[in-house]
Amino acid sequence: MNARKRWARRLIAAAETPIPRYGSAEWLVLPEGDARKVAAVVVAAELWAHEADELEERLRVELDLARRAFKATEDAEYAARAAAHRQTWEHLPASVERQNRAREYRRDVYGEGYGSDRATEDLASALGSSDVWRDAEAS
Numbered sequence: 001m002n003a004r005k006r007w008a009r010r011l012i013a014a015a016e017t018p019i020p021r022y023g024s025a026e027w028l029v030l031p032e033g034d035a036r037k038v039a040a041v042v043v044a045a046e047l048w049a050h051e052a053d054e055l056e057e058r059l060r061v062e063l064d065l066a067r068r069a070f071k072a073t074e075d076a077e078y079a080a081r082a083a084a085h086r087q088t089w090e091h092l093p094a095s096v097e098r099q100n101r102a103r104e105y106r107r108d109v110y111g112e113g114y115g116s117d118r119a120t121e122d123l124a125s126a127l128g129s130s131d132v133w134r135d136a137e138a139s
Helices: 003-013 025-029 035-089 092-113 117-127 132-138
Strands: none
Touching: 003 035, 025 035
16 A cells, blocks of 8 residues: 555544545535545545546556457458458459450461351350350450
8 A cells, every 4th residue: 555545544544434525515514624524535535546546557448448349340341341352253263264265265266257156156065155155245
């Protein structure tokens, strides 16, 4: 126990009980210098001092909790955006690969006429779907 607290205890213990609340009607009617009046002021001062003694740690804990909550929210939002992005673009590698194979096939088979309907139909049957090339072109 530090010196301030020992001093406060000594003044509070010297007063008769009950000690009125600082600023109350009972406290106001006590004569100046009354031990109970002094003790009430010391109790109020000790409550204030106790708040100040613990303020730095309480603020540190509060800020840490706020920082963690913000980071958790930020991480969750990032994860949601990343998942949405992956979902939007997950078909792209396969689609690009199909398009590249189709271009090569059309060049090999049809040469300059690789844009003809016949080439598109032949490519679609080679790839196993009649709509593959059209779907790839549309996307």
